[in-house]
Structures are given as structure tokens and as C-alpha cells.
Amino acid sequence: MASYDQHSTPEDALALKNTRIFIAGDIILDTYIEGKVSRISPEAPVPVVLETGRRFVPGGAGNVAANIASVGGAAFLCGRVGNDAEAHILKGILEDYNIDTNSIIISKDAPTIAKIRVVSGSLLTSGSQQIVRIDKEKFVELAKNDEERVVKLYEKFLLQGGNRCLIISDYGKGFLTKTLITSLIQLSKQYHVPVVTDPKSEDVFRYHGSTVIKPNLNEGRSVLKILKPGFISNSFKHEIETIADCYLEASGCENLVMSLSENGVMTKGKHINGTLNIATHALQVADVSGAGDTLISFLAMSLAAQLPLSRATELGNIAAGIACGKSGTATITLAEFLDAIKTRNEAIHPEKLMPIHSLSLLISELKQQHKKTVFTNGCFDILHAGHVDYLQKARARGDLLVVGLNSDNSVSRLKGPSRPVQNAADRAAILASLACIDYIVIFEDDNPLELIKTLKPDVLVKGADYNLENTIGAKEVLEWGGSVEHISLLPGRSTSSIIQKAQLSR
Incomplete structure (x- = not known):
């Protein structure tokens, strides 16, 4: 095998x-005649269908x-x-x-081939029952x-x-x-x-x-x-x-x-x-x-x-x-x-890490299906309870959550030469295991502004330690009709404190 x-x-x-x-x-033209059956015909032992709707599908x-x-x-x-x-x-x-x-x-x-199905109930609800099919065709x-x-x-x-x-x-x-x-x-x-x-x-x-x-x-x-x-x-x-x-x-x-x-x-x-x-x-x-x-x-x-x-x-x-x-x-x-x-x-192997071009196409497609995209970003160097709580709250703001993940070089520039503790591939793999995250994209810049402008999310989320003035991308998101939300953080949880504690315990 x-x-x-x-x-x-x-x-x-x-x-x-x-x-x-x-x-x-x-x-073939498929026709579905939907109706209600409440009695048997007095003319023959067959159900009487009161038509309630008719659907045509190819x-x-x-x-x-x-x-x-x-x-x-x-x-x-x-x-x-x-x-x-x-x-x-x-x-x-x-x-x-x-x-x-x-x-x-x-x-x-040759006539158009047609199949007519008479259905008791509605195909859009459970419990529908096909009563008879009538075929119209000529070989x-x-x-x-x-x-x-x-x-x-x-x-x-x-x-x-x-x-x-x-x-x-x-x-x-x-x-x-x-x-x-x-x-x-x-x-x-x-x-x-x-x-x-x-x-x-x-x-x-x-x-x-x-x-x-x-x-x-x-x-x-x-x-x-x-x-x-x-x-x-x-x-x-x-x-x-x-x-x-x-x-x-x-x-x-x-x-x-x-x-x-x-x-x-x-x-x-x-x-x-x-x-x-x-x-x-x-x-x-x-x-x-x-x-x-x-x-x-x-x-x-x-x-x-x-x-x-x-x-x-x-x-x-x-x-x-x-x-x-x-x-x-x-x-x-x-x-x-x-x-x-x-x-x-x-259930098996989350495939959530995507390049920006593909993710942009995907989000555009989902917008046409009226799906609301939420975006947030971060280094997520050592994933902790504060991160998980924050990401779960962010996901609740829409239909899918996209996380912008700082690259290794970006993290080093922001946090210093000793960071990141884990490389981008490992950080992405850990994030991908969270059900609340739908897609992940790695970006090289110091901030996610260009990424936000490319993806055009419906909702931009940052922690409550930010405000509208210092939230990167807030102005742009509001201009295209989106919203910006700031989420409360669990106190006392941070990657830096975890690293410091680990160093002190050596």
C-alpha cells in the first residue's frame, strides 16, 4: 500500500x-419540487404533495x-x-x-435531458424524503x-x-x-x-x-x-x-x-x-x-x-x-x-504558515465569502499563558485569526543580540498548534505596517498597553473601514521575565 x-x-x-x-x-437539468405531504390521494394510493418551492440546478x-x-x-x-x-x-x-x-x-x-425529483420537505433542512423521480431524455x-x-x-x-x-x-x-x-x-x-x-x-x-x-x-x-x-x-x-x-x-x-x-x-x-x-x-x-x-x-x-x-x-x-x-x-x-x-x-499536522502573497489571495477570497479577518503580531519567542489568553481573545473578534510573526533578524533588532531564544520556524510550529490561530506569516520588517497594508484585515488587535496613537497600522485599518481593538493582558506574564527567572535559577 x-x-x-x-x-x-x-x-x-x-x-x-x-x-x-x-x-x-x-x-442535465435537475429540478427539485419541494412540498408538504399531509394526505393520501382519493384517486390512487399515492401521497398528495402541496408544492412549496421549486429549485433548478445543473x-x-x-x-x-x-x-x-x-x-x-x-x-x-x-x-x-x-x-x-x-x-x-x-x-x-x-x-x-x-x-x-x-x-x-x-x-x-435531442431534447434537454431533465430529471425532476419530487421531495417531501425541504432540501435545505433535515428530514426531506424523495418521493418520485421523473426523467426526460431521448438517446x-x-x-x-x-x-x-x-x-x-x-x-x-x-x-x-x-x-x-x-x-x-x-x-x-x-x-x-x-x-x-x-x-x-x-x-x-x-x-x-x-x-x-x-x-x-x-x-x-x-x-x-x-x-x-x-x-x-x-x-x-x-x-x-x-x-x-x-x-x-x-x-x-x-x-x-x-x-x-x-x-x-x-x-x-x-x-x-x-x-x-x-x-x-x-x-x-x-x-x-x-x-x-x-x-x-x-x-x-x-x-x-x-x-x-x-x-x-x-x-x-x-x-x-x-x-x-x-x-x-x-x-x-x-x-x-x-x-x-x-x-x-x-x-x-x-x-x-x-x-x-x-x-x-x-488533528494531524497543522499547515498554517503561509507566504504573504498566498495569504493575501486567501484573505481576499474569504472576504468575498463575508469572513472577518483579525490580525495581530508579535515575536512570541517563548509561548506562555499570557500569549495564549491574548490570542484566544483576539480570535473571538472575527472568523479567522492571522498572526504576523517577527523574523529572527527582526526580533534581534528589537530585543537585542541574545534573542530570539527560538528560531522563527520553531516559533511558528508552536503557534500553529493553537486552534485559535488560523494562519501565520513571517515578516522581516521591524514593524508589521507593510504586512497590514497588504493583507487589509477587518480587525487589528493589540494589547491594552497600546493605544490608537501608537498602534502600528491603526490609521490605515480605520481608513478602509476596519476596526482596532485593544485587549487586556494577563498580569505578570512575559517572555523576558521567564528568561530572567531561568537565568537566576542556574
Whole structure:
């Protein structure tokens, strides 16, 4: 089994924003009719649903694109819709997500694929129950001239450069013909662009050459029955290993990532040493529909950002776990994703130390999600109870706490040549173990003014031994609408007194 250090960082998440993803596949309009059930129909033994609301969300390849756009990636959606009312609704929703829809083909022969779910209760609250699903679709294989058009659209996308990836989102509805898939993968190879494929066909060789193929466990079991009829496994591990080997051999794909429901995800192939198994990150499961779309979208963005496959799998697994906690076809935001990384890292290895450029981008993103940033700074040479009390109080002033940490040279200039007692890396590691601290940035200047001006926090915090006049950055923070707060300190606690006491006791 392959080992994995599981150190996904906020910088990994930020890297996803700088990607361009072309999604080719079957686009679906998902409709949720919500209502109350209080009686059985006198006409037939079925519940009567009093409609209270109706929601439209993109499904299929549209949901993949929505997941990419929701975290800031550039999504280019290529699929087929009909010349009908559903297409008009779907296009409006996709544009609201800021998804590029210029590559969508309007068909005269095939209607827009639609799935209508009638739900008792509300998807936004617990206890909702799906009563019935109504599907509207017609299998029409994509015409040859439309295949050629898709290939030209994809080549145009490739020529624009950037951190790119192709997603093949095959729901088996006729858009992705075998020849189209082959042409798209060949073009990707020519431009050295990774291909991530979500397969529905049991003819897995049609996806030959994909960088990653991502079946779920049920799809894997179906293919195993065809490739190895009569196979009997002696354990779950034996079964999934056999599925992976069969899938890779039969498909001719480089790597396999298989979602295993509550058992997490497994990865095997050319870019993994052995087999990588990662446990599920779902904190609670409300609905697994769409979780596969979330997983494949994060896999593609991660590979486009040139992260290793092990890291891509971990990030995709975290994202899919968040999606499972939401009802219906759902997307996640970058803020939710960052929170999930932070929550997971608290228990194992906090990755909170960040360079100023990345931290600035992160805070800007969180501001868009209406997160209030608190900033404070200090040397924190020997962490003591006064520091901890102060930092906990600072964190309570907002949604996240950023600590500016003086570099070693900065501390020496401020405190004298005998300081710091501990180097910056050690001081940062100790601070990172505190749950109240979200991110840490080391600065070289004698004061944090330039750092504050770059990060633009909402709240600037200093100890009560300061006032507005001598608080560095107070004027600037107030000018952009922030606030400055001074927190009372625990008496008699200081690094200097600890050092003096230690010296006297020698």
C-alpha cells in the first residue's frame, strides 16, 4: 500500500483557482419540487404533495462545471441541449455560475435531458424524503458534423494555454461517441494536457489513454462481472484491488481513482507507487448524489495545477465529503473547502504558515465569502499563558485569526543580540498548534505596517498597553473601514521575565 503524508495546504486550494478546465459530457437539468405531504390521494394510493418551492440546478457535466466555477476555476462546458424551455433555464443557471457556455451545442433532434425529483420537505433542512423521480431524455448519438465542431472548439481552448485539463463526463446519453472521446484524448496528448474521465460505459476501452479514470464502486463491480465472470473475492481489499487491476488493463488508462462510498477512495496506476487508500472525510452524509461530480472536478483542477496524483486524490476526497453533507445536487465554495482542510489538519499536522502573497489571495477570497479577518503580531519567542489568553481573545473578534510573526533578524533588532531564544520556524510550529490561530506569516520588517497594508484585515488587535496613537497600522485599518481593538493582558506574564527567572535559577 502506498504511503501518503496527507499534508494538503491552503496553498493547494488556492492553486485550483488558476486552472482552465474543459468539460465535455452530458448536461442535465435537475429540478427539485419541494412540498408538504399531509394526505393520501382519493384517486390512487399515492401521497398528495402541496408544492412549496421549486429549485433548478445543473446536473451531469453541468454539475461538474458548477463545482469548478464555485471554487474559482475557469469552466468551459461543452455538451448538448435541446431547443426547448429547459435549455433556456439551464443556460441562465450556468451563466449565473460564470461558466463559459459558448461550446454548448443546441440540437433539433435531442431534447434537454431533465430529471425532476419530487421531495417531501425541504432540501435545505433535515428530514426531506424523495418521493418520485421523473426523467426526460431521448438517446440520440451525436452527429458527425457536431463531433467535428466539438473537436475544433476543444483545440481552440487548448491554444489559449494556461493550467489546463480535460474532463470527460460520460452519462451515456449519446453526446460522447467513441470517436469523439478518442479525438479529444489524442488532442490532449498532443498538447500534454491531462484527461480525467468519469465513465458510464462498460466498454471501458473507449476511454483508452485517459490520465485518470474514475469509476465508482458499483461501476467497478459491473465491469468486473464482465471481465471476470464467476470471480469470488475473499475480502473487500481483494475485491477492489482486482477491480482496479482489471479496469486499468482493460481500459488502457494510466491511473484509476475509484470512489468507495463510506470506505473513502482508492488510487492505483502509473503515477502511484502501489495502492493508495484514503479514508472518507464526510462528517455527515445527507445525500451522495453529485459527490462523484465533485470528486472528478477537484481531481481535474488539481492535476491542471500540476499537483501530484496523491495530493489530487486527497483534495478530491475532502471535497466529495463536503458534498455528501448537502442534500441534492450541490456544489461547494472555496471557503468551505478551506475550512475542511483546516479542520482535518488540526488533528494531524497543522499547515498554517503561509507566504504573504498566498495569504493575501486567501484573505481576499474569504472576504468575498463575508469572513472577518483579525490580525495581530508579535515575536512570541517563548509561548506562555499570557500569549495564549491574548490570542484566544483576539480570535473571538472575527472568523479567522492571522498572526504576523517577527523574523529572527527582526526580533534581534528589537530585543537585542541574545534573542530570539527560538528560531522563527520553531516559533511558528508552536503557534500553529493553537486552534485559535488560523494562519501565520513571517515578516522581516521591524514593524508589521507593510504586512497590514497588504493583507487589509477587518480587525487589528493589540494589547491594552497600546493605544490608537501608537498602534502600528491603526490609521490605515480605520481608513478602509476596519476596526482596532485593544485587549487586556494577563498580569505578570512575559517572555523576558521567564528568561530572567531561568537565568537566576542556574
